[in-house]
Amino acid sequence: MGTAETKNRIYSVIDAMPLDKLDAVLAFLDDLQRSSEEETALLLGDASFMRDYREAKEDIRSSRTVNLKAIRRDV
DSSP: OOHHHHHHHHHHHHHHSOHHHHHHHHHHHHHHHHHHHHHHHHHHTOHHHHHHHHHHHHHHHTTOOOOHHHHOTTO
């Protein structure tokens, strides 16, 4: 599903929703946005995480990866 279609479905659901539930929806969306921003800021400020992240990106670029199926044959 594309972005436009997803947004249109969200708007349709919201338009059909009873007013008493809209406050809960808004609170959830606010919390979802805020927690994402806070978590991103925490990760970007963590030197150890950023070092590991850069190393992982370099491993991917250099094809030093393992196929998930090789690790989890039961999936």
